[in-house]
Amino acid sequence: MISRQNLRARIGVFATLASALALSACATTGAAGDTASASDAKDAKKFAAKVESDGVFPSTYKPYPNIATAIRGATVYDGKGGKIENGVVFMSGGKITSVGGPDTPIPADIAVFDGTGKFVTPGIIDIHSHLGDYPSPSVDAHSDGNEATSPTTPEVWAEHSVWPQDPGFTRALANGGITSLQILPGSANLMGGRSVTLKNVSARTVQGMKFPGAPYGLKMACGENPKRVYGGRGRTPSTRMGNFAVNRDTWLDAIDYANDPKAKRDLGKETLVGVLKGDILVHNHCYRADEMALVMDMAKEMGYKVSAFHHAVEAYKIGDLLRENDVCSAIWADWYGFKMESYDGIMENAAFLQREGACVVIHSDDKNDIQRLNQEAAKAQAAGHRVGIEISDATAIQWITYNAAKAMGIADMTGSLEVGKMADVVLWNGDPLSVYSRPEKVWIDGALMFDAANPKLRPVSDFELGQPGEGDVK
Amino acid sequence: MKRIASCGLGAIALCAALIAPAMAQDVTITNARLVLGDGGAPIEGGTVVVRGGSVVYAGPASGAPAGGTSIDAGGAWVTPGLFATVTSLGLADVSAVSESNDISARGTPFSAALDASTAINPASQHILVHRAAGITRAATTTMPSGSIFAGQGAIIDLDGDANPVMQARAFQMINLGEGGAQRAGGSRVAAYALLSAALREAQALAGKSGIPQTTEITKDDDVLLTRFDAEALVPVVTGQQKLYVAVERAADIRAVLGLKSQYPRLDMVLVGANEGWLVADAIAAAGVPVIADGLTDLPESFEQLGATQSNAGRLARAGVKVAINASTMQDPRRLQQVAGNLVALTRMPGATGMDWGTAFAAISSVPAEISGMGGKAGVLKAGALGDVVMWDGDPLEVGSVPTRVFIGGVEQNLENHQTGLRDRYRDLDESARPKAYDW
Numbered sequence: 001m002i003s004r005q006n007l008r009a010r011i012g013v014f015a016t017l018a019s020a021l022a023l024s025a026c027a028t029t030g031a032a033g034d035t036a037s038a039s040d041a042k043d044a045k046k047f048a049a050k051v052e053s054d055g056v057f058p059s060t061y062k063p064y065p066n067i068a069t070a071i072r073g074a075t076v077y078d079g080k081g082g083k084i085e086n087g088v089v090f091m092s093g094g095k096i097t098s099v100g101g102p103d104t105p106i107p108a109d110i111a112v113f114d115g116t117g118k119f120v121t122p123g124i125i126d127i128h129s130h131l132g133d134y135p136s137p138s139v140d141a142h143s144d145g146n147e148a149t150s151p152t153t154p155e156v157w158a159e160h161s162v163w164p165q166d167p168g169f170t171r172a173l174a175n176g177g178i179t180s181l182q183i184l185p186g187s188a189n190l191m192g193g194r195s196v197t198l199k200n201v202s203a204r205t206v207q208g209m210k211f212p213g214a215p216y217g218l219k220m221a222c223g224e225n226p227k228r229v230y231g232g233r234g235r236t237p238s239t240r241m242g243n244f245a246v247n248r249d250t251w252l253d254a255i256d257y258a259n260d261p262k263a264k265r266d267l268g269k270e271t272l273v274g275v276l277k278g279d280i281l282v283h284n285h286c287y288r289a290d291e292m293a294l295v296m297d298m299a300k301e302m303g304y305k306v307s308a309f310h311h312a313v314e315a316y317k318i319g320d321l322l323r324e325n326d327v328c329s330a331i332w333a334d335w336y337g338f339k340m341e342s343y344d345g346i347m348e349n350a351a352f353l354q355r356e357g358a359c360v361v362i363h364s365d366d367k368n369d370i371q372r373l374n375q376e377a378a379k380a381q382a383a384g385h386r387v388g389i390e391i392s393d394a395t396a397i398q399w400i401t402y403n404a405a406k407a408m409g410i411a412d413m414t415g416s417l418e419v420g421k422m423a424d425v426v427l428w429n430g431d432p433l434s435v436y437s438r439p440e441k442v443w444i445d446g447a448l449m450f451d452a453a454n455p456k457l458r459p460v461s462d463f464e465l466g467q468p469g470e471g472d473v474k
Numbered sequence: 475m476k477r478i479a480s481c482g483l484g485a486i487a488l489c490a491a492l493i494a495p496a497m498a499q500d501v502t503i504t505n506a507r508l509v510l511g512d513g514g515a516p517i518e519g520g521t522v523v524v525r526g527g528s529v530v531y532a533g534p535a536s537g538a539p540a541g542g543t544s545i546d547a548g549g550a551w552v553t554p555g556l557f558a559t560v561t562s563l564g565l566a567d568v569s570a571v572s573e574s575n576d577i578s579a580r581g582t583p584f585s586a587a588l589d590a591s592t593a594i595n596p597a598s599q600h601i602l603v604h605r606a607a608g609i610t611r612a613a614t615t616t617m618p619s620g621s622i623f624a625g626q627g628a629i630i631d632l633d634g635d636a637n638p639v640m641q642a643r644a645f646q647m648i649n650l651g652e653g654g655a656q657r658a659g660g661s662r663v664a665a666y667a668l669l670s671a672a673l674r675e676a677q678a679l680a681g682k683s684g685i686p687q688t689t690e691i692t693k694d695d696d697v698l699l700t701r702f703d704a705e706a707l708v709p710v711v712t713g714q715q716k717l718y719v720a721v722e723r724a725a726d727i728r729a730v731l732g733l734k735s736q737y738p739r740l741d742m743v744l745v746g747a748n749e750g751w752l753v754a755d756a757i758a759a760a761g762v763p764v765i766a767d768g769l770t771d772l773p774e775s776f777e778q779l780g781a782t783q784s785n786a787g788r789l790a791r792a793g794v795k796v797a798i799n800a801s802t803m804q805d806p807r808r809l810q811q812v813a814g815n816l817v818a819l820t821r822m823p824g825a826t827g828m829d830w831g832t833a834f835a836a837i838s839s840v841p842a843e844i845s846g847m848g849g850k851a852g853v854l855k856a857g858a859l860g861d862v863v864m865w866d867g868d869p870l871e872v873g874s875v876p877t878r879v880f881i882g883g884v885e886q887n888l889e890n891h892q893t894g895l896r897d898r899y900r901d902l903d904e905s906a907r908p909k910a911y912d913w
Binding site: 136137138139167168171175224316317318319320334335336337338339340343344345346347348352356366367368369371372375378379381382385386387429430433434435436437438452453455463464467468469472473474 | 567568569570571599600603724749752769770771772773774775776779780781782783784804805807808811814815817818819821822823824825866870871872873874875891892895896899900902
């Protein structure tokens with residue numbers, strides 16, 4: 001969607017656009033509104049906040065040192081539906097340098113791993129995680145995922161809740177081969193706030209994990225949760241129609257804000273305007289087919305696009321609509337029946353979407369399932385086979401790599417094994433769609449960040465030092 | 475008759491079976507990759523013979539008695555039915571819809587006296603869905619709500635007939651970890667004081683020692699123990715009813731094992747035991763079985779800082795009888811996936827897993843034995859219940875599902891709400907009529 005180069009360019013464009021948009025945002029503070037940068041403003045007031053286009057809470061992630069590495073002899077799934085038997089994956093300088101069959105040339109002086117009998121995939125990507133904002137231990141003091149004090153809180157940013165010491169990140173890496181993940185606010189609110197996309201690299205700060213150049217997301221939620229949370233307090237919304245009314249009023253306010261050059265800066269509306277401009281991607285928690293159809297119409301009414309419906313257990317009922325609207329469905333393989341709006345969950349959901357040519361993403365929303373997204377994809381694939389919908393192994397892997405990256409707006413940087421992309425790579429000790437297989441090695445930007453054979457290449461969070469089982473296999 | 479109407483495409487044979495009264499068939503399955511459930515490796519070309527609802531033979535073809543309807547498995551995997559423990563199957567339709575949920579009862583004054591067998595709904599969709607996943611028997615229980623005692627669990631079958639309860643009041647469950655501490659008033663100390671008071675009273679009621687003097691024990695709006703709860707604990711202190719103890723921390727496990735010195739007849743089972751590997755030898759020495767979580771590997775609470783997926787394997791290696799706990803997974807049809815993952819661990823450096831046969835036993839014969847159904851459920855051998863499952867692949871592999879399920883010798887209908895939706899949405903064609911007419 002957005003290449004790195006384009007992204008850089010886009011920042012430039014954004015600065016200009018900022019005059020048109022932020023414009024509004026900053027006019028009343030008088031600082032950054034009429035120029036691209038607050039620091040450059042000649043007539044700046046004495047006190048002035050930076051605007052987003054200046055770079056706020058910027059990523060400080062830098063790839064770790066890597067050595068040129070090749071894996072040969074493995075079965076390679078490229079993440080975009082391709083499969084190479086006896087393939088070669090060569091990475092150097094943190095990028096994928098070449099991918100191909102057994103004859104693919106490899107320089108002589110590099111590290112080479114024999115992948116015979118093993119499998120290579122792009123790093124696995126979870127589009128829906130709460131690691132860090134609902135970390136382990138899950139005590140009240142760590143409950144930082146839902147700002148459940150107002151039905152619309154587009155002003156909150158998930159990254160301000162992420163605890164980088166959550167041991168869950170390390171399990172997702174070692175057991176699940178997760179190299180990138182999107183951390184979302186919870187679903188108590190209609191508009192829960194901004195998501196953040198992370199590289200799954202241990203860091204002292206969340207900025208040290210932020211995926212450079214990834215767009216933000218806006219978490220929205222349909223259905224039972226918002227109406228239960230707020231209706232239970234005797235306030236709106238208490239019904240599904242209330243959910244829509246509050247959403248629509250909020251969008252109308254955001255549109256007014258975007259059109260008002262004199263408006264006082266408003267963090268929540270800045271997020272919503274980002275959505276209207278297409279810079280921030282909407283990730284909408286929504287179970288029921290009928291509600292998804294309504295949301296897509298609301299998006300048309302207000303002039304934005306939904307990137308993905310999450311927990312879309314009834315997506316299979318409207319695969320045609322989802323395809324036509326170009327909206328991905330981020331789903332579980334087998335969750336059903338735990339709440340009313342999940343009552344119609346079936347294991348054929350992914351396969352029926354695939355049949356319609358709609359975009360499928362398998363997600364976790366769970367600190368345990370994120371360790372086994374490959375197995376969830378395999379379950380959904382098998383359910384398709386049983387109803388005569390044959391989904392290739394390579395396509396099932398695409399559900400947890402490229403398609404996730406696409407819905408998160410990072411598909412030009414990661415999610416597939418293509419020359420020039422980030423060298424986010426997993427070497428599996430067997431078929432990743434088998435329950436018997438596990439990641440053997442995981443590279444992120446070409447740096448070996450997990451090696452099952454080397455206990456010291458297993459990250460241990462601060463929290464686990466000096467505790468029972470420190471450094472255990474987990 | 476409703477079930478006949480629900481017969482869908484591809485279920486003709488099953489429908490025919492349903493029109494006839496559900497009777498145990500005499501069935502011989504040959505040419506199977508036969509898993510006995512006893513921990514051993516599969517037997518190629520195996521035969522299982524079921525007569526009058528019970529297994530009369532399971533093993534190599536050469537030893538099988540002649541006669542009965544024969545089904546050629548064509549080399550497919552054939553196993554005993556899976557035994558799910560600890561579950562809430564039959565106690566809720568939708569867990570978040572409180573009026574459909576009998577799993578916990580925050581408003582009741584009763585705790586240990588609660589008897590799950592009074593509420594099992596054999597027509598529950600969860601029972602139908604899990605039957606189709608190869609689970610034929612289950613231990614099902616209410617969960618603690620107002621007090622540390624969850625109540626008395628039942629052993630059920632999943633055949634959907636009018637009598638799901640095989641054994642009522644099979645076990646009492648109690649939480650003696652963080653959850654129990656919170657319910658007892660905020661500390662483990664309070665939980666132990668309540669447990670001590672309850673068991674002392676139960677001993678008196680059993681005529682063992684002291685004079686019964688039960689008065690209600692309350693805390694704010696919660697009743698922690700009533701006379702009826704104390705009476706319900708009599709079979710626990712006399713060892714006639716098993717006591718499932720939910721506990722995680724190594725220190726808590728040691729304390730629970732220590733209860734046996736004061737109450738020697740307690741027939742205990744540990745549930746969860748995520749730090750069990752730290753005290754595996756003590757658990758083994760006490761002869762207490764463990765219903766272990768399987769894949770829990772995060773310090774989700776301070777009572778399980780040492781959680782690791784290798785826990786079950788390390789316990790088994792130490793000689794502990796280990797079954798897989800269904801209560802912490804998304805739903806019990808993931809038992810096969812969890813067991814398969816334990817096999818995967820055998821290939822990971824530094825990890826301890828289970829070989830295939832042991833892992834399968836941990837979701838079949840071992841949980842059955844722990845539930846007092848040893849030799850009857852979760853195993854194929856002469857005298858066992860005729861619970862037989864044929865699979866479309868390796869039963870521990872994530873993509874595999876049963877193709878045919880027999881419970882007590884009766885072939886089961888594998889249709890349910892989900893298969894109805896599946897069949898309706900095989901296409902999105904509404905050119906002639908809305909989807910509502912497609913059934």
